[in-house]
Amino acid sequence: MALLSDEIAGELREAFSGLVNPVKLAVASQALADPVSEEVRRLVEELAALHEKLTAEPLNFVLDQERVAALGIERTPAIAILGEQDHGVRFYGTPAGYEFGSLVDGILDVSRGSSLLSEETRTALATLDRDVRLRVFSTPT
Amino acid sequence: MTGFPDLARAYRIASVPKTVVGDGGVEFVGAGPESMLLQHVQEAARRAGGVVVA
Numbered sequence: 041m042a043l044l045s046d047e048i049a050g051e052l053r054e055a056f057s058g059l060v061n062p063v064k065l066a067v068a069s070q071a072l073a074d075p076v077s078e079e080v081r082r083l084v085e086e087l088a089a090l091h092e093k094l095t096a097e098p099l100n101f102v103l104d105q106e107r108v109a110a111l112g113i114e115r116t117p118a119i120a121i122l123g124e125q126d127h128g129v130r131f132y133g134t135p136a137g138y139e140f141g142s143l144v145d146g147i148l149d150v151s152r153g154s155s156l157l158s159e160e161t162r163t164a165l166a167t168l169d170r171d172v173r174l175r176v177f178s179t180p181t
Numbered sequence: 182m183t184g185f186p187d188l189a190r191a192y193r194i195a196s197v198p199k200t201v202v203g204d205g206g207v208e209f210v211g212a213g214p215e216s217m218l219l220q221h222v223q224e225a226a227r228r229a230g231g232v233v234v235a
Contacts, residue, residue: 170229172203173204177200
């Protein structure tokens, strides 16, 4: 049975019409240790089937260790949102409730290769001499 | 937050959304203007030993 209803799938197709460049969703799961992560993998595969610019790359957290490490994935469930380049966007946990919208927004931002940040902020960020990791904690509502 | 109780403990998450910037103790709860986010990122880079060329 599909996780996404026909109604939601239709809304997502409309949202994904805003996709610019292809996006790959690398989803790391492990069935035995984290059954919920398998649901997330299924969800990502259903998402990827909705638009030709989206592809899913299912990864087994244990068996595909090399690829998982290369993507900097530290736990499951994890979704790496990869555009023409890797902007470092990772979504950990279940994209449920309001956070499902965050995942979709993330996919659209990565596809555009852009964000809503002002030119001034971008210029300032470009002067940083190291990467800074932002961890945003939320809870499904 | 509920999915990763170890991280919630490690980063002292009492309310959400909470954003932890870098690993030097820079963090904020809720949302703020873009300029505030930039300042936090610059501070995190500074604490990490980076030089911010303004």
